[in-house]
Amino acid sequence: MGIDRVPVGSRARIEAIDDATARRELTRLGFEEGADVEVVSRIPFGPVVLQRRHRQVAIGRELARRVRVTTT
Amino acid sequence: MSGGQSGPPAAGAASSAALASQEKEGLIVLVGNPNVGKSAIFGGLSGTYAEVSNFPGTTVEATRGSWRDRPLIDAPGTYGLGKHSEEERITTELIGRAATVVNVVDAAHLDRDLFLTLQLAESGVPMVVALNLIDEARRAGAEPDAAELERTLGVPVVPTVAVTGEGLERLAEAMGRARPGSWSLDGSDDLARRRAADELYARVVPETRKRRRIADWLGKASVTLHWGIPMLALSLAGIYFLVGVLVAQNLVGFTEARLGQEMWEPFARSIADRIGIGGPLGEIVVGEFGLLTMTVTYIVFLLAPLVAAFYFALALLEDSGFLPRIATLVDRLLGAIGLNGRAVIPIILGFGCVTMGTITTRLLATKREKTIATALLNFAIPCSAQLAVIAALLAGFGGGWVFAYAAIIFAILIAVGTVLDRMLPGKSTPLLIELPPLRWPRPSAVARKTLTKGYWFMREATPWFAAGALIVAVLQVTGGLDVWERALRPLMVGWLQLPAETARAIVMGLVRRDFGAAGLYDMGLSPEQALVALVVITLFVPCVASIMVMAKEHGARTAVRIWVGTWVVAFAVGGVLAHLLSWLGVAS
Structure with missing residues (x-):
């Protein structure tokens, strides 16, 4: 499922990022396929904020749908 | 190169x-x-x-x-x-x-x-x-x-x-x-x-990182709607209090009226008298629009404190790491006008200096987004100097007028964005932005940034101000100003319902919008007139430096289109507003 459906406060593992540009950028930022992340915030109809270790990244809702995860 | x-x-x-x-x-x-x-x-x-x-x-x-x-x-x-x-x-x-x-x-x-x-x-x-x-x-x-x-x-x-x-x-x-x-x-x-x-x-790296409860909590809370929006509102209120109330009213009231008009200008005139500068030349140098009188008062005693206060507030926003979080909070809103959250960065910087904001649109991903952000900046975002004069003028009439002004400009912003979003092919790209940790800004860094940017802005603005003052002063001496005022009378008096002298502010605004706003400062306008005049001058043509940056980044055609477009939008909106206000006045 997309990470846009993971409840706030839950952890998930990124399985695939179905967008070449986003995959490249997220890999550089340390949110690569295989990484365990926490969903910190979901702004209604807006971005999802992910956290890994102590670093955060915000991704727009449309894109979040294409970040496929399994919950852990 | x-x-x-x-x-x-x-x-x-x-x-x-x-x-x-x-x-x-x-x-x-x-x-x-x-x-x-x-x-x-x-x-x-x-x-x-x-x-x-x-x-x-x-x-x-x-x-x-x-x-x-x-x-x-x-x-x-x-x-x-x-x-x-x-x-x-x-x-x-x-x-x-x-x-x-x-x-x-x-x-x-x-x-x-x-x-x-x-x-x-x-x-x-x-x-x-x-x-x-x-x-x-x-x-x-x-x-x-x-x-x-x-x-x-x-x-x-x-x-x-x-x-x-x-x-x-x-x-x-x-x-x-x-x-x-x-x-x-x-x-x-x-x-x-x-x-x-x-x-x-x-x-x-050892796994010994301490948990910093407050910082961790803030880092998470600042990107949720129920904590982030109040934080954003509080910061904006703080900026308004600092720039619009403390500096614009208290400090500038003192520097502009006391130091500028009561001390500096008579002093400049007495010096000019002593060395025997008079007649038309005297008018240009130390007259009503003089290079040594009005220009110095505006730049040193009106704009400098306001611009410094504004850059101080911006430096706090930048150095605390709050800006990308604002980008996250407003991503959904900007999505409605074809941008993503990242565009708040040039827009907020544009409130410092529109020219700087226009340059910063480079950090947006696509040409489409750059064009929309550039248009918004140059149509409807007032720069720090302008904003400060506006705050100083309107706050005197009460918070309601400031609010009305902000609401009108905001509505125009949405309208321009929506039209461009419909007109330009393509759609907005998704947000993907790193959120740096929130941290206390270092006082030395904030001070240095405030001074450097303030200095940069003043250095950039001063020659244009002087040029503008020179044009207005020469027009006044040669009688050109009266011709201009008569020519614009139907537009200014009939359509916008403003005093005929406000045509002077338009001349000044052609050089720089903030200069135009400053020109309205001492005209003794009623609240309604001030609102109309300030809306017009805000939506009016971008300053010469912005036009040059636009021409460089997006080509001369776009720059000319935006320049002409601002004339149309400024006077159309101003006229409708003036008629609406007078109708409301009659009705109540």
Whole structure:
């Protein structure tokens, strides 16, 4: 499922990022396929904020749908 | 770029070849992720100021300087090398020409930074690593093992705190020992390198990071609607109180009226009398619109304090790391006008100086987004100087007028954005932005930024102000001003229902919008007239510098279209507003 459906406060593992540009950028930022992340915030109809270790990244809702995860 | 000078072609070619070989001999390039203190290292080494802030993308262009007679370049911040973005392309190209690369990394966020470090270590360029912000890493209880990092990479690694100068001596010494990394990657793709970086991180950084309860909570809360929006509202209220109330009303009331009009202007006139400047020349120099009277009062006693206060507020927003969080909060709203959250950065900077904001639209991903943001900035965003004059004028009538003004400008912003979003082919790109940790801004950095940007703005604005004043003064002496006022009378008096003299502010506004707003300051307008006049002058043509930047970035056609478009929008909206207000006045 997309990470846009993971409840706030839950952890998930990124399985695939179905967008070449986003995959490249997220890999550089340390949110690569295989990484365990926490969903910190979901702004209604807006971005999802992910956290890994102590670093955060915000991704727009449309894109979040294409970040496929399994919950852990 | 350097070969663009005029002169015989042979000489030009020779000098650019000489320049290239000179750069090859000693060129030092600073490379690192955005927001790691590269600019501060640059300042520490070269002794010149490059802007330091806490959000990605401050250095959109490479900054040049020198260190011990060797050329030094601060490359744009980038997360990796390649040809995927403008920053990556520029940085990769610079590394190709570099004799030495200084890789600046954030010791407190090494997990992210090691990706680029490994890429550099694979590339074979002689390098050193500056383990910057080491004080933050120590405070967090997670100081990286510099010796282990040095062994793995095979290059010198030096802990530094660029803003205080700590470790810069040793960095300078290590630059003499720069060498190509001995690291090689198993595999070739980004994912393999990212995993190797994660492994290296686990080896060099102890898992002893302290939990910082308040900072962690703030970091999460600031990107939720129910905490983030109040925080945003509170910051905006704070900025309004500082700029609009404390400085615009109390301080400027004193500097403009007392120091400017009661002390400086009579003094300037008495000097002019004594050396016998009179007649038309006297009018131009020390008259109502004089170069030494009105221009000095506006610039020194009206604008300087306001602009400084505004840049102070912006510096706090930038350095605290709040800006990218604002971008996250408003992403949904900006999505409605064809932008994504990232566009708040040029827009907020535009409230400082529209020209600067226009330049910063480069950090947006597509041409479409750049065009929309540029149009919004130049149609409807008032710059600090203008905003401050507006706040000073309207706040005197009460908060309701300020609110009405803000609501109208906001509505225009949405309207312009919506129209462009419909008109331009394509759609908005999704937001993907790193959120740097919230931190207390360093007072020295804030002070320095306020002064530098304030100075930059004043230096930029002053010649245009003087030119504008000269035009108005000459028009006044020659009677041209009366002709202009008569010509614009139907528009100003009939349509906008303003006094005929406001046509002067329009002349001034043609040069700079803030100058136009300042021209309205002492006209004794009623609240309704002030609102109409300020809405018109806000929506009116961008200042000459902005037009030139637009022409450079987007071509002359776009610039001319926007210039003409602002005339139409400004007078159309102003007239409708004036009629609406008078109708409401009659009705009540």
